[in-house]
Amino acid sequence: MAPLIPDIIAPEYNFIIAFIVGIGFGFALEQAGFSSTRKLVGLFYGYDFTVLKVFFTAGITAMIGVLLLGHLELLNTSIIFVNPTFLPSAITGGLIMGLGFVVGGFCPGTSACAAAIGKIDGWAFIFGATLGIFTFGEFFPFLEKLYMADPQGPVLINEVLGIKPATFALLMTLIAIVAFMATGVIEDKVNGKAVKIFNGQWKNKALAAAIPVILVVLIMVTPSRKEYVMQKLEARAAAGECKPDLIDADQLAFELINNYYQYNVIDVRSPEEYQQFHIATAINIPLDELHNPAYRELLNQRIQTNVFYGSTPLQAKQACLIARYHGNTTSRALAVTAQEFKQLFYEYSDMPQNPTKEQQTLVLFRQQAAKKMQEIENNLAAKQKPVKKKITRVQGGCS
Amino acid sequence: MNKKNGYMNPYLAGVLLGFVLLTTIYITGRGLGASGAMKSVAVSAVKAAAPEHYSNTPYYRSYAADHPQGPMKSWLVFEMLGVLVGAFFSGTLSGRIGLKLEKGPGVTNVGRLAGAIAGGFLFGFGSQLGRGCTSGSALSGMAVMSYGGIVTMVAIFGGAYAFAWFFRKMWISR
Numbered sequence A: 001m002a003p004l005i006p007d008i009i010a011p012e013y014n015f016i017i018a019f020i021v022g023i024g025f026g027f028a029l030e031q032a033g034f035s036s037t038r039k040l041v042g043l044f045y046g047y048d049f050t051v052l053k054v055f056f057t058a059g060i061t062a063m064i065g066v067l068l069l070g071h072l073e074l075l076n077t078s079i080i081f082v083n084p085t086f087l088p089s090a091i092t093g094g095l096i097m098g099l100g101f102v103v104g105g106f107c108p109g110t111s112a113c114a115a116a117i118g119k120i121d122g123w124a125f126i127f128g129a130t131l132g133i134f135t136f137g138e139f140f141p142f143l144e145k146l147y148m149a150d151p152q153g154p155v156l157i158n159e160v161l162g163i164k165p166a167t168f169a170l171l172m173t174l175i176a177i178v179a180f181m182a183t184g185v186i187e188d189k190v191n192g193k194a195v196k197i198f199n200g201q202w203k204n205k206a207l208a209a210a211i212p213v214i215l216v217v218l219i220m221v222t223p224s225r226k227e228y229v230m231q232k233l234e235a236r237a238a239a240g241e242c243k244p245d246l247i248d249a250d251q252l253a254f255e256l257i258n259n260y261y262q263y264n265v266i267d268v269r270s271p272e273e274y275q276q277f278h279i280a281t282a283i284n285i286p287l288d289e290l291h292n293p294a295y296r297e298l299l300n301q302r303i304q305t306n307v308f309y310g311s312t313p314l315q316a317k318q319a320c321l322i323a324r325y326h327g328n329t330t331s332r333a334l335a336v337t338a339q340e341f342k343q344l345f346y347e348y349s350d351m352p353q354n355p356t357k358e359q360q361t362l363v364l365f366r367q368q369a370a371k372k373m374q375e376i377e378n379n380l381a382a383k384q385k386p387v388k389k390k391i392t393r394v395q396g397g398c399s
Numbered sequence B: 001m002n003k004k005n006g007y008m009n010p011y012l013a014g015v016l017l018g019f020v021l022l023t024t025i026y027i028t029g030r031g032l033g034a035s036g037a038m039k040s041v042a043v044s045a046v047k048a049a050a051p052e053h054y055s056n057t058p059y060y061r062s063y064a065a066d067h068p069q070g071p072m073k074s075w076l077v078f079e080m081l082g083v084l085v086g087a088f089f090s091g092t093l094s095g096r097i098g099l100k101l102e103k104g105p106g107v108t109n110v111g112r113l114a115g116a117i118a119g120g121f122l123f124g125f126g127s128q129l130g131r132g133c134t135s136g137s138a139l140s141g142m143a144v145m146s147y148g149g150i151v152t153m154v155a156i157f158g159g160a161y162a163f164a165w166f167f168r169k170m171w172i173s174r
Helices: A011-032 A037-045 A050-071 A087-104 A108-116 A120-138 A140-148 A157-161 A165-190 A202-221 A225-238 A249-262 A271-276 A293-299 A313-325 A338-347 A357-382 B010-028 B035-049 B051-056 B058-066 B075-093 B109-129 B134-143 B147-170
Strands: A151-153 A245-247 A263-267 A305-309 A332-334
Touching (some): A011 A108, A011 B010, A011 B075, A037 A050, A037 A087, A037 B147, A087 A120, A087 A140, A087 B109, A108 A120, A120 B035, A120 B109, A140 B109, A225 A313, A249 A263, A249 A357, A313 A332, B035 B051, B035 B134
Parallel strands (some): A245 A332
């Protein structure tokens, strides 16, 4: 699953890829006419809206592409770089950049395109930009407070608006279509031409506008690949077709104190719950993340049997089914919940009055097992914890 | 291609640009950028001209820590080298290569150069405050639906519209 770097393509190739996508970037910008300063500022005086058309189309194409790849689980959207949000500096910086845009007639990327085809004003803009960046660095101590104010992290706009990503994409697409039509009218008026909304080829135009809308609507109405898999699993489980093997609490305790290394105990609750209490040797993979391909190798270890448990018996069963779906055949689910396990071994181990022989053995076993499991856990804690694959966000941005 | 001016249809160019950005995200997990490469140049200049100042200032120290192989060994520097090549290729293809100074009607050469340098200065300064420019913050931010990126985009274009009237003499004759 993408991003291809670092797992599928080695990070060493990153600079070569940067160069290649740069060529594509420069080619697209120059072909669009972004090497011409008068074409760029036309946006702000109403005589040429090329920038709006290209910029909006590009942004929406990429946005829907990311959405679609995420929907099909071809791209892990939880680790791609999302620019962090610092509102005060974003707004101040943006306004200064806007001023620089109308004064200088370029933005950094377009100035490079202009410079590449021999525009002297492009080189002058690059020189000025480098000087501006240098000045920012020199005055950083005075700007640091504004720069770091109100850090919100990598927030997404749809989270702020409280809507689904696909809804936001649909909204943007519709806004873009209206904007393209409206600016066409303005352009004609400013340039003193007769106003035509559909000047010919209206069929092609309608088709071009319909494609992104249809794509987003499809994303909205179809279940994502993850949802689809879960639905299928649940349907199978409901049909009784695929019953996960259950393991009894006492049996698990027995196995743990005798051969814990043969078991891969996985806690599928939240990290907070895991922190409060977990069964000895257990690692934590929340149920929502279990589907993540990063864990597939861990789930398919041949020597170890997976034992899942959660805060409800259903959680453990679901986890077990996910593991099976991804090819593991020996996964088992704990018959009791985490809370029940804790009670059995750590809370209710007092001997009942007049115990039968059986009860006596059981209570003694549980008391001993509790002690022993604690020991194993302590010993393991001193050593390195079992693998927990670290999934880090990609670094990016302009700084 | 539009025969009138030799430029590509803007929507087609937009789709092409969108696919370049999408490919970048798919392969590397990050978006495109531009101002970061200029930052590498600025930082390298400081390193070469005033090595002591470079190693004493916390701002450059933290930059050096992020770029252990030196300021020029940065993803965006390589990407921008590609941009220069790609733009040159495109310009050659459409016959737009040549030394030229483009300016609004009635603007002197010196006036245009001063404007470009001053505008560049402001854009460069603002891009540092806004954590990226039109490419890295606005366009790439929009693709991944970053709140900060979209706010920056609105601020850039909103700001440009707000200031456009004051600088109209630089671009249009009216």
